[in-house]
Amino acid sequence: MPPGPERPGLTPPPDAAAPVRHRDAPAPGELLGSHYDQCFGCGEDQAHGLHLVTTAGEGVSVTAEFTVRPAHQGAPGLAHGGVLASALDETLGSLNWLLRTIAVTGRLETDYVRPVPVGATLHLAARCHAVAGRKIFSTAEGRIGGPDGPLAVRADALFVEVKVDHFTTHGRPDEIRAAMADPDQDKVTRAFEVNP
Numbered sequence: 028m029p030p031g032p033e034r035p036g037l038t039p040p041p042d043a044a045a046p047v048r049h050r051d052a053p054a055p056g057e058l059l060g061s062h063y064d065q066c067f068g069c070g071e072d073q074a075h076g077l078h079l080v081t082t083a084g085e086g087v088s089v090t091a092e093f094t095v096r097p098a099h100q101g102a103p104g105l106a107h108g109g110v111l112a113s114a115l116d117e118t119l120g121s122l123n124w125l126l127r128t129i130a131v132t133g134r135l136e137t138d139y140v141r142p143v144p145v146g147a148t149l150h151l152a153a154r155c156h157a158v159a160g161r162k163i164f165s166t167a168e169g170r171i172g173g174p175d176g177p178l179a180v181r182a183d184a185l186f187v188e189v190k191v192d193h194f195t196t197h198g199r200p201d202e203i204r205a206a207m208a209d210p211d212q213d214k215v216t217r218a219f220e221v222n223p
């Protein structure tokens with residue numbers, strides 16, 4: 028992919044299709060759970076992680092909640108912008124589980140609308156709006172205090188479908204072996220398998 032002004036954008040091409048929710052996707056209202064215990068976004072074992080809790084929505088949409096803790100500060104008492112981008116990235120990434128497609132973030136464009144204080148709960152909502160070949164186009168927003176609270180952040184993203192070798196080639200063998208040995212088969216499927 029070329030760097031600079033020729034970079035392809037976040038607008039789906041004219042031949043893009045509407046996303047199709049997989050027949051085995053979690054039902055609307057069902058918690059998605061973590062895809063990996065050590066994930067910075069959702070992992071239960073990641074002490075300073077976001078511990079994001081994500082719920083399946085209608086179609087290819089999810090909602091998620093993240094409470095900002097002192098470890099997530101940038102300026103005193105305020106969430107770090109990179110941490111907020113992580114919350115958006117994780118929420119957007121979980122949409123791919125509803126498609127049953129393994130994909131990674133290619134591009135994430137974030138707008139910071141208002142600061143998010145420590146102690147606040149960010150209510151995130153994300154939706155996939157188009158798929159074109161391996162490219163998945165999605166948007167997300169985060170509101171403070173409740174789903175209808177003031178808008179704090181929003182993002183447009185492009186995820187790119189990958190095969191398991193993306194992780195086995197680039198990841199560290201010890202972590203890959205441990206993740207593949209997880210007794211929770213949903214986690215293993217979610218981390219490594221492609222759309223059957």
Ligand SMILES: CCCCCCCC(=O)SCCNC(=O)CCNC(=O)[C@H](O)C(C)(C)COP(=O)(O)OP(=O)(O)OC[C@H]1O[C@@H](n2cnc3c(N)ncnc32)[C@H](O)[C@@H]1OP(=O)(O)O
Pocket residue numbers: 028034035036062116117120121129130131132133134160161162185187188189217218
């Ligand atoms: C298991 C789920 C975990 C979820 C965790 C939350 C999500 C994450 O944070 S994932 C981690 C962060 N992301 C990464 O580490 C990804 C690193 N990047 C890569 O591995 C590669 O660049 C990758 C896979 C995105 C694309 O590489 P590659 O497979 O060679 O595809 P490539 O042929 O370059 O691109 C495929 C298409 O996507 C487009 N594309 C790729 N990158 C971009 C980009 N940054 N911007 C716009 N378009 C892009 C290409 O233009 C191409 O489009 P077309 O098919 O129309 O020609």
